[in-house]
Amino acid sequence: MRICCSLLLLGWSAIAAEPADALWTARYVVTMDGGRVIEDGAVAVRGERIVAVGPRTEVEARFRPRLRVRRPDAAILPGLINTHTHAAMSLLRGIADDRRLQDWLENYIFPTESRHVSPDFVLWGTRLACLEMLLSGTTTFADMYYFEEQVAEAVKGAGMRGVLGQTVIRFPVADAKTPADALARARRFLDRYRNDPLIVPAVAPHALYTNSAADLRAARALADEFDAPLLIHLSETAQENEDSRAAHGKSPVRVLESLGLLAGRTLAAHGVWLDDADIAVLARRNVGVAHCPSSNMKLASGVAPVPKLLAAGIAVGLGTDGPAGSNNDFNMFEEMDLAAKLQKVTRLDPEVLPAKVILEMATLGGARALGMDHGIGSLAQGKLADFIAVRLDAAHAVPLYDIHSQIVYALKGSDVNDVVIHGRWIVRDRRALTLDAAAILRQARQYADRIRQGLPRIPPFE
Amino acid sequence: MRICCSLLLLGWSAIAAEPADALWTARYVVTMDGGRVIEDGAVAVRGERIVAVGPRTEVEARFRPRLRVRRPDAAILPGLINTHTHAAMSLLRGIADDRRLQDWLENYIFPTESRHVSPDFVLWGTRLACLEMLLSGTTTFADMYYFEEQVAEAVKGAGMRGVLGQTVIRFPVADAKTPADALARARRFLDRYRNDPLIVPAVAPHALYTNSAADLRAARALADEFDAPLLIHLSETAQENEDSRAAHGKSPVRVLESLGLLAGRTLAAHGVWLDDADIAVLARRNVGVAHCPSSNMKLASGVAPVPKLLAAGIAVGLGTDGPAGSNNDFNMFEEMDLAAKLQKVTRLDPEVLPAKVILEMATLGGARALGMDHGIGSLAQGKLADFIAVRLDAAHAVPLYDIHSQIVYALKGSDVNDVVIHGRWIVRDRRALTLDAAAILRQARQYADRIRQGLPRIPPFE
Numbered sequence: 003m004r005i006c007c008s009l010l011l012l013g014w015s016a017i018a019a020e021p022a023d024a025l026w027t028a029r030y031v032v033t034m035d036g037g038r039v040i041e042d043g044a045v046a047v048r049g050e051r052i053v054a055v056g057p058r059t060e061v062e063a064r065f066r067p068r069l070r071v072r073r074p075d076a077a078i079l080p081g082l083i084n085t086h087t088h089a090a091m092s093l094l095r096g097i098a099d100d101r102r103l104q105d106w107l108e109n110y111i112f113p114t115e116s117r118h119v120s121p122d123f124v125l126w127g128t129r130l131a132c133l134e135m136l137l138s139g140t141t142t143f144a145d146m147y148y149f150e151e152q153v154a155e156a157v158k159g160a161g162m163r164g165v166l167g168q169t170v171i172r173f174p175v176a177d178a179k180t181p182a183d184a185l186a187r188a189r190r191f192l193d194r195y196r197n198d199p200l201i202v203p204a205v206a207p208h209a210l211y212t213n214s215a216a217d218l219r220a221a222r223a224l225a226d227e228f229d230a231p232l233l234i235h236l237s238e239t240a241q242e243n244e245d246s247r248a249a250h251g252k253s254p255v256r257v258l259e260s261l262g263l264l265a266g267r268t269l270a271a272h273g274v275w276l277d278d279a280d281i282a283v284l285a286r287r288n289v290g291v292a293h294c295p296s297s298n299m300k301l302a303s304g305v306a307p308v309p310k311l312l313a314a315g316i317a318v319g320l321g322t323d324g325p326a327g328s329n330n331d332f333n334m335f336e337e338m339d340l341a342a343k344l345q346k347v348t349r350l351d352p353e354v355l356p357a358k359v360i361l362e363m364a365t366l367g368g369a370r371a372l373g374m375d376h377g378i379g380s381l382a383q384g385k386l387a388d389f390i391a392v393r394l395d396a397a398h399a400v401p402l403y404d405i406h407s408q409i410v411y412a413l414k415g416s417d418v419n420d421v422v423i424h425g426r427w428i429v430r431d432r433r434a435l436t437l438d439a440a441a442i443l444r445q446a447r448q449y450a451d452r453i454r455q456g457l458p459r460i461p462p463f464e
Numbered sequence: 465m466r467i468c469c470s471l472l473l474l475g476w477s478a479i480a481a482e483p484a485d486a487l488w489t490a491r492y493v494v495t496m497d498g499g500r501v502i503e504d505g506a507v508a509v510r511g512e513r514i515v516a517v518g519p520r521t522e523v524e525a526r527f528r529p530r531l532r533v534r535r536p537d538a539a540i541l542p543g544l545i546n547t548h549t550h551a552a553m554s555l556l557r558g559i560a561d562d563r564r565l566q567d568w569l570e571n572y573i574f575p576t577e578s579r580h581v582s583p584d585f586v587l588w589g590t591r592l593a594c595l596e597m598l599l600s601g602t603t604t605f606a607d608m609y610y611f612e613e614q615v616a617e618a619v620k621g622a623g624m625r626g627v628l629g630q631t632v633i634r635f636p637v638a639d640a641k642t643p644a645d646a647l648a649r650a651r652r653f654l655d656r657y658r659n660d661p662l663i664v665p666a667v668a669p670h671a672l673y674t675n676s677a678a679d680l681r682a683a684r685a686l687a688d689e690f691d692a693p694l695l696i697h698l699s700e701t702a703q704e705n706e707d708s709r710a711a712h713g714k715s716p717v718r719v720l721e722s723l724g725l726l727a728g729r730t731l732a733a734h735g736v737w738l739d740d741a742d743i744a745v746l747a748r749r750n751v752g753v754a755h756c757p758s759s760n761m762k763l764a765s766g767v768a769p770v771p772k773l774l775a776a777g778i779a780v781g782l783g784t785d786g787p788a789g790s791n792n793d794f795n796m797f798e799e800m801d802l803a804a805k806l807q808k809v810t811r812l813d814p815e816v817l818p819a820k821v822i823l824e825m826a827t828l829g830g831a832r833a834l835g836m837d838h839g840i841g842s843l844a845q846g847k848l849a850d851f852i853a854v855r856l857d858a859a860h861a862v863p864l865y866d867i868h869s870q871i872v873y874a875l876k877g878s879d880v881n882d883v884v885i886h887g888r889w890i891v892r893d894r895r896a897l898t899l900d901a902a903a904i905l906r907q908a909r910q911y912a913d914r915i916r917q918g919l920p921r922i923p924p925f926e
Contacts, residue, residue, distance in 0.1 A: 095862075096869040100804075100818035134859035299805035300873075302814040330873035331860045336801070342562075343761035343802070344809070352764040356562035397596035398793045400557075400905050401912030407558040411762075411792035416878035443862050450863030
């Protein structure tokens with residue numbers, strides 16, 4: 003009788019097993035789907051999508067995969083989402099730290115960018131950024147820069163997902179002499195990538211204070227025409243808010259609202275100096291916010307009211323900002339750690355923003371802020387297969403009492419062992435399979451050699 | 465004539481070359497000795513000491529080493545000094561995060577410690593801490609805990625340097641029923657390790673608020689008798705200061721000063737709530753301060769007045785604090801990054817605490833705070849050979865414009881390739897040669913399994 007049953011079950015299993023391209027198993031699967039954590043869990047992938055998430059034994063019984071990947075001492079979690087950066091500025095990493103904004107911008111960034119930013123600079127700078135992001139667990143990032151078609155090429159080459167915003171700005175820049183040029187370039191970019199599986203093309207008017215009302219409106223109209231996100235810097239510094247009040251008699255959020263800029267898919271970066279009325283506007287308009295703790299701390303911009311934003315129901319993601327002064331890297335594990343600690347010390351409240359909330363900001367919250375939570379941000383059947391396997395066997399990862407806490411406060415970017423994006427295995431055993439790391443580092447160093455010669459003082463021995 | 469000269473030089477070199485045990489070369493040698501950075505530099509070691517630091521060609525010409533270690537794409541810098549931690553609490557890593565101090569202490573830490581802390585717990589917990597510290601570049605740490613002789617055994621086994629403080633506290637603890645017991649235990653500990661090459665034994669009255677005046681005075685007398693440092697928590701929270709004012713009419717610093725506690729070698733941990741008069745007392749008494757940014761942020765203690773301390777000439781080091789709530793790891797690279805960013809955002813000044821000053825806090829400043837700068841903290845002839853080689857070839861480490869900035873803001877603990885302590889090669893190619901990592905992780909996990917059963921709620925799926 004027992005034998006008979008087993009045979010029946012075997013037969014059923016052999017007949018009914020569903021095909022899958024890959025079946026990943028791990029000590030934990032941290033789904034970010036209703037807070038569910040599965041010990042001894044599995045994720046099954048077919049094509050670019052997740053077809054099942056559940057206990058290993060169940061998923062293994064249901065699927066016959068072409069590929070099995072076992073990670074018995076790792077946690078699988080959704081790929082991290084960096085909601086605000088300027089990837090190609092990796093080539094200017096740490097070029098002028100510990101300086102006031104004006105000194106930094108006028109003596110270092112603007113002269114260097116005007117001299118060096120080219121399609122080739124953007125291509126290699128973004129490749130370097132992608133390499134670093136992949137190796138530290140980021141699968142999607144939102145970018146605002148120039149020559150965004152080069153960014154797209156680098157991102158697609160890396161196999162990553164990108165929300166890429168072509169910059170619109172008042173003064174002449176490397177890829178556009180006028181805002182009209184920039185808008186035309188943005189239109190071509192939106193048109194070219196409108197149906198890309200990995201690229202979400204976007205329009206990125208730099209900020210309220212660097213654009214005319216007419217150009218801002220044109221940017222909004224262009225974004226809406228393509229159902230594309232509009233990315234913008236917003237209320238980053240106290241100065242920006244003061245200037246807005248002086249010029250317009252109201253806060254940057256209220257000015258944008260009065261211009262109709264927020265009526266549509268929008269991601270606002272920073273949001274440090276938001277008052278309660280601003281927050282109500284952003285919540286009503288469903289504007290997502292990219293919180294950038296490292297940048298806000300390092301540039302001394304201030305502390306964003308993140309708990310208030312979350313309480314208002316605003317989608318808040320985390321961002322590294324660019325690595326040329328605002329930050330020096332693209333490490334989302336460090337942003338998680340900082341985001342939690344910065345709020346606790348500022349509000350003198352150790353309970354605010356617990357680890358689970360922080361991890362949600364780095365995953366599902368970021369996806370919501372970008373308007374992409376239908377596809378990414380959590381691990382669930384039908385979602386795109388964007389996930390990472392993070393090792394739990396480093397000295398700093400042992401012992402483990404709470405997986406969310408461990409991820410946010412103890413694990414490092416260097417613990418990322420594997421990255422899967424759009425169903426494709428991109429990082430395996432800490433090596434990016436899609437990028438030529440040696441060539442990227444060589445190119446980055448050559449750029450730095452040229453750039454260094456044009457600086458007002460000669461690092462690193464000043 | 466040219467041949468003749470060359471022969472002469474060769475002959476001179478062969479005759480005059482001095483012996484050395486090891487000659488390390490690197491792309492940069494960051495000495496922290498007067499700010500000197502040597503490109504294409506070298507460090508020569510004989511026995512436990514540095515016999516030369518200089519340009520590679522000069523040092524190579526002068527020494528004939530038994531061992532040559534080439535690190536052409538790394539920076540050699542002084543070993544990092546962690547001036548405040550509770551190493552064995554690694555076994556309680558992340559046991560109860562995001563909680564108020566009283567909840568954390570009363571429901572998690574005290575019950576767990578009273579049930580589990582034993583000589584074996586301390587031995588294995590410290591080994592785990594040493595493994596993590598070594599792999600992330602720490603060569604010396606200051607500890608305050610129980611069964612400090614077990615800490616010493618673990619530290620010596622790891623080949624690290626430790627300033628180890630035997631705790632004196634009012635209530636019964638794992639290794640002492642009374643403060644008198646603790647003082648007797650501290651005396652035995654001081655006596656046993658007074659001449660150890662790696663261990664600096666210390667007395668660690670926990671804090672003003674957890675000790676009687678008589679016990680504090682006895683601890684001071686004992687420390688002075690052995691010319692040992694006294695380690696103490698000081699002005700960590702606003703509550704501590706309020707309680708002190710309520711009980712004694714003055715700040716904790718002023719109370720300790722009136723008790724004569726600061727007249728002698730002293731390291732004060734935290735120093736968050738110091739006013740100008742407190743700072744003047746600490747400066748006059750040459751008290752070192754262990755600044756713990758991660759802990760102060762995560763526990764919402766507040767922001768220490770670090771720029772004021774430095775301006776007053778106080779020796780300030782960095783510390784991770786313990787990994788069971790105050791922090792979740794022993795990563796000094798993260799403390800450097802945090803220390804800089806926390807001050808910038810708090811004072812809204814991006815120029816405060818630049819990278820070079822931060823790196824000094826993590827090295828020479830820590831050595832000064834511990835009264836050990838005659839031996840460690842910088843790379844110079846005659847100093848002890850405690851140094852690390854940090855790789856510069858990760859994606860996040862390229863390009864490089866300023867070496868100090870790169871170390872503080874971009875490099876990670878995982879970039880540490882080699883560690884040398886007291887002239888001995890301890891970490892080589894990211895592996896600790898002195899510790900059995902697999903056995904340590906296994907023991908740590910077994911402890912966690914036992915500890916988890918006694919917790920009020922069951923992580924990680926609460």
